[in-house]
Amino acid sequence: MSTETSPTGSRRKLLLAVAALAVLAGAAWGWRAWRGVEVATQAVQRRDLVQTVVASGRVQAPHRADIAAQITGAVVAVPVRQGQAVTAGQLLIELQSAEARALEKQAALAVTQAQVRLRQLREVQAPVAEQALRQARATLDTARAAAARSEDLFRQGFIGSAALDEARKALELAAAARESARKQWESGQPSGSDYALAEANLAQAEAGLDVARARLRYTRITAPRAGTLIDRNVEVGDVVQPGKTLLVLSPEGQTQLVVDLDERHLRRLALGQSALASADAFPGQRFAATLAYINPGVNAQTGSVQVKLDVPQPPPNLAQDMTVSVDIEIARRPQALVIGLDAVHEPDGPAPWVLKLQDGRARQQTVHLGLKAAGVAEVLDGLQAGDTLVTGADAVHDGQRVRARATPAR
Incomplete structure (x- = not known):
């Protein structure tokens, strides 16, 4: 004997299935709502904070020596080349001496x-x-x-x-x-x-x-001091005249970096500030420098102020007129309370604030910021070391239940 399913029974089973799915979906949604939205977080920590001004400039010797003849004569020898390092007293140019x-x-x-x-x-x-x-x-x-x-x-x-x-x-x-x-x-x-x-x-x-x-x-023109020849404008056979520059010498041991900074940094600059620099040709070789001169005037066309930094121990591959990148340290806070700026809302406003993870919820907290450098900021008031902050979650609002995003295993 065969059994047939009525249309009314089929509809009833479908409704029961839909209801079951709805219950399950609601339960899942409720579970997620109870657990909170998964968000990226960061911890407030203490560490040394250094604020720097980054700029580019050029290598320059404070004094360049223009080498010239003191008498009229025909050149019979030039035993040096441009870019060559020379010692004090070394022969540079020889003139006819008969x-x-x-x-x-x-x-x-x-x-x-x-x-x-x-x-x-x-x-x-x-x-x-x-x-x-x-x-x-x-x-x-x-x-x-x-x-x-x-x-x-x-x-x-x-x-x-x-x-x-x-x-x-x-x-x-x-x-x-x-x-x-x-x-x-x-x-x-x-x-x-x-x-x-x-x-x-x-x-x-x-x-x-x-x-x-x-x-x-005078028929033998020698180097007045040790250095590097950065220019040459004489050849054998030339008849030179007194006073005409034939060679340009960059003396060794007197290397400076000349940098133009935006005038808005002027109030933060002070003589003696330390810096780290590197030649663009050798970016991995950093060397120390010290701020030695601040031009009292501002360039009206560019809105910049020129500064000079002494390099006490220049690397051997540092050449005249090389382009360099310089990080001048203008402030330092040892063991400051530090947070990332990506966790701060309205960081340049009158009342910056953050969302602090507290009891499973995001709580808005006003903070007082101090020094800012390289994507981080010093916290003067409003937080403590170890506090967890919500970062990169603009959709999260005050009081919303949230949970820290799990860090993937490596």
Whole structure:
């Protein structure tokens, strides 16, 4: 015997199934509502917080040395190249020196002649003059004695006036000869005119030799100090003129970074602030720098202020005019209470707030923020270390039941 299902029974079974599904769905929804919406969270923690200003700039030596010739001459050698490191005193450019060497020899000969003249004055003329003076004095003494005898004989009538006049003239001539010999002797003494003239001639000759030697030295242009040649504008065969820049030297040990910062950072800058920098060509090699100069003026066109940072120990691959990235530390908070800015609502408003996970619900909490840096902020008031905050959940409202999203196993 077959059994048939009536249409009324089928509808009843369908309704029962739908009702069962509805009950199950409602139960599931109620369970989820009771557990709360799954949200991303973060914990409030304590750690050192550093605020930096990030900018880019260039490497620059505080002083560049422009190397130029001091005389006109033809270049015969340039034994250096652009970008080469040189030591103090190293030959950079050599000029034609044949004429300068000839002038030096000529000046040296003039010095020798002047020395010989002074030596001759000391060793020959001075002794001769002294001997002539002794002889003139002796002749004068003899003439005086003869004149005295002639005076006696004339008074006694033994000789006439003509003989007396001869004796007197002989005395005058002897006195004049003695005076001439004395002057000749004095001129050859260290305080005399001939001696002074000989010394002046020697000094003039020595000065001429110094000039000739300096001119010869000018044919060899050397590095005034150690550094790197960052520009070269001379080749062998060029005829150079005095004062024209031929090479540019960047001295070593005086490296600075020149950076233009937005003027809004000016109030936070202070001399001595530390920084970390890296050349764009070598981003993985960071080095220390110190803020050494803040331009008191602001560029009206760009709204920026120029600062300079000293680099006490520049890396060997840091070259002049390289582009660098600089992080200047403008503030530091040791062991500050820190939260991510992605958990803060209206962070720049008058009353920023967060949603704190408390007893399974999101509770709005006003916070007082301090230092901000690199996506995080310092909390001065409103939270404690270990508090859990809802992040990235704009749809969550105050009082809503929520639960922390489970971290996937790794």
